[in-house]
Amino acid sequence: MKKLNLAKLVLATSLSVLFFNCEKDSEFTAETNQDAIAKSTAHVCIEKWNTNESKAASVKDVQWQPGQTIRVKFLNGSSYLQSKVKQYAVQWEDHANIKFEFVSSNSSANIKIGFGNYNNAKGYWSYLGTDSNNQSHSMHYEYFNNNTPDEEFRRVIVHEFGHALGLIHEHQNPVAGINWNKEVVYEYYQRTQGWTRAQVDNNLFRRYEASTTNYSAYDRLSIMHYPIPAEHTTDGVSVGNNTQLSTTDKSFIARIYPGSTTGGGKCDGVAEYNSNDTYSVGDKVTYRGNLYQKTANGWDNLGACDSTPNGDICAGVAEYNRNNTYSVGNKVTYQGNLYQLTANGWNNLGACGTSSATTKSNAVFPTLNN
Structure with missing residues (x-):
């Protein structure tokens, strides 16, 4: 000993x-260095959709059942990277009546996770909610490695598992009302992500329909929010690089998945x-x-x-x-x-x-x- x-x-x-x-x-x-943080964030999450459905699919349509155990497996990746996903994904369990069960790679699962260049996938992304059931590869982390800081693991993993629970990007909240400086945003994402104007429209400017989406008051501190430098808005409003669940994230997910959570900390x-x-x-x-x-x-x-x-x-x-x-x-x-x-x-x-x-x-x- x-x-x-x-x-x-x-x-x-x-x-x-x-x-x-x-x-x-x-x-x-x-x-706060919000502008510096937002400017330097080259790796952003992209939206993934079930290709068999319209892009108008709503959060309500892809929610899991409250109390459900969601099975998760890894398609590749080192034991270290897998352990980081296990460590941070469960933060949602403290506030939502759901449970993640990590199973072996040869087991059936709802969420299937790849790392690095697996399946030639790029970026950070996850399918929304139950759309994951229909995908052989439903979540991806391209940039993680053994030198990734814990705060970055937490930021990205909690964000992607938010999508896996059916949460949209907060800047696309039906009541967000962000005054985008669109031409500057188009240029930035074309340069840093290689996105077309249509991709920027879909990932940033498009807002969800209030009638088909569960949403709360707009929350600029949400883990689901993109960082936004001041020059990306016409009124100079910026959003920092949110790295943890906000108070509204916690209360909102508890409302979406009501009931008893996992209990004590x-x-x-x-x-x-x-x-x-x-x-x-x-x-x-x-x-x-x-x-x-x-x-x-x-x-x-x-x-x-917790x-x-x-x-x-x-x-x-x-x-x-x-x-x-x-x-x-x-x-x-x-x-x-x-x-x-x-x-x-x-x-x-x-x-x-x-x-x-x-x-x-x-x-x-x-x-x-x-």
Whole structure:
């Protein structure tokens, strides 16, 4: 038996950084770098449709049954890449009454996942909802490799499994009302993606019909939203590179798939790592808001805790890191308080150790020095 190498665990935890950031903040400031993030995102998700159906197929038509177990298999890919999909796809289970079951490659499945150049597929994509049943290859991740940061794994995997649950791109929400600078957008996506004007129309400008689509109020923080630099809109409105489920994502998917979810958080009942303890293979610990399990080769990160032990609003929220770049909606802890980034700066939501967050309107800090 070996003691946990704390230095390695700290290093593993610190690897969660944005893959597409052009710059890093030197101070904890109100700068969100949304434009830089959006400009540098060359790998965007494309929409896939059942070719036997009209492109007017709606979310309502492709929803799974609440409580259904959706079977998922891998068509190729290393055990490491497959483990990342398993790690992040299940975030939807915490809020929706569905269950993903990962089965062997020779088993029947609803969702079938390819990586890299499998089947000569390109990009990141997934068929919508139950359309996956009719495809031999229904989801794809071209760009993942062993050097992909965890935050990028999370951003893309959670996004694609949102599609697999029937969610559309949020910028195509029937009530989105984005004022697109169309000629600039056409040029950008032709240059970065090789898209025709018709493809841009379909993937960005086309909005779904309200009468046939389940939708909520437009949510610019949604994991299902494309990043949008300010020059892509006529009014200068931008959207950052959303990397995690928003509050509206969680409430909306719970409404679409109502009923009991998987129950308590994955970290419930698991003790925090203690450097004075000795651990055996199979033991689990929590550390800086993540769940780890001891293996023969070290510690595996099983993902972020999804509950708030003891009602602590800071549980599972990472400490502010001046080397990271943050987007609107991101939360951090700093000097014993929980902060959330808004368009106007960082709002103090309250002291760690409390059970509820309340925005303090006068607690917007343009600079917090370490």
